[in-house]
Amino acid sequence: MATITKRRWVNKSGDHEAWTVAWTDASGKRHRNQFERKREAEAHRTEVTHQVAAGTFRADAASTTVDDAVKDYLNLLAGRRDRGEHVTEHYFRTVEGQLRNYVAPTEEHRAKQPEKTRIIFEGGVGPVKLSQCTAKVIGDFRDRLRDAGVGVVTTRRIIGSLSRALQNAVGNDLLAANPASNIRVTGKRGEGSKKVVPPSKADLAAALAQATGSLAIRMRLSASAGVRASELYALRWKHVAFNAGELTVDGRVDAYKNEDTTKSTAGLRQVPLSSAMLAELRKWKEAANKSEADDLVFPNSKGGFLDHKNILKRDFRPLLATTAAKAKEGGKKFKPFNWHALRHFAISTWIEAGLQPKTVQTFAGHSSLAVTMSRYAHLFPSDSHRNVMDQISTSIFGDGAQMAHDSVKAL
Secondary structure, eight states: OOEEEEEEEEETTEEEEEEEEEEEOTTSOEEEEEESSHHHHHHHHHHHHHHHHHTOOOGGGGTOBHHHHHHHHHHHHHHHHHTTSSOOHHHHHHHHHHIIIIISOOHHHHHHSOGGGOOOOOOOOTTSBGGGOOHHHHHHHHHHHHHTTOOHHHHHHHHHHHHHHHHHHHHTTSOSSOTTTTOOOOOSTTTTOOOOOOOOHHHHHHHHHHOOHHHHHHHHHHHHHOOOHHHHTTOBGGGEETTTTEEEEOOEEOTTSOEEOOSSGGGOEEEEOOHHHHHHHHHHHHHOSOOSTTSBSSOOTTSSOOOHHHHIIIIIHHHHHHHHHHHHHTTOOOOOOOTTHHHHHHHHHHHHTTOOHHHHHHHHTOSOHHHHHHHHGGGSOSHHHHHHHHHHHHHHHTTHHHHHHHHHHHO
């Protein structure tokens, strides 16, 4: 049972008083905390009494902050990264950015960012003691993120990183339970939707007409096999099965040129290639300086991985600018697109060709069918759905439903 006592004393600065909360935890250890105000002491007594009774009291939680938990978690990730334990440099920096830009910002981290892209968010929870870090505190933090204009998807990722940091604190016996584990992030209907609009065939054809060499082949492969840029740069000749007519995707290269497995288990896949694409790849292989099984299909000048940022800056964006200028000269319109849109184009052609959603998911390497449908459902033909319903209706009502459908078409 926690008790509160009042203490008074006099010194040169005058009369003083404070309120002391004393209690014994489940292990028999005595604790004392002092507060300036009685209501603070009473609130603390209620809290520790509940924690001791529920077996969730952790002595270090009163002196350990969320910032400390974040620091411990980042140190853990850094160690795993350095040992090559499934933590890439890209993943580490992404999580570090989420935690240090939003959860527990530090001036040191901000100073490392370019001024133009520096993120200033003052609603973090870094100073909060773990003993005070409740689900409400995390929920309020989530709401501050949303009020600051942070999107649904980004907010979910930030809360996810915070949850993993707090779960690590649980593992270190600093917390009894993770207060962020059940926090949900919701938005308005359609908010955070990732429905895509692929480039038109005319725009892609116009860009390809200006592309040459390795850039042209990489663009055509991306626009037909739907490989991500990170997957494209990891391709080796052993991944191209000329006889079977398919491409195996089983790895990727991150922004820091570290090779790793695909984003998810579903990313491990085989994608069929057209005869034309196979012929172009065969010709490219014959002209390559190195074409052994473990050699890269698209190496840089030194035989290493290509740098995507350099590709965009030096090759792809100038290509789009040239294509736009050519189109303007000819009195035509050209809508520029980003590199990832080549993947969207490939997936849109699979849908147009009539592949089933599950097949599209497999070829695209999406982690679930829900991901495929959330982004590409609007591209699947809707008439077929109505035709199916008409067939069902006809079996029940005879030809009346089909006649009604035909009459609508005639309008």
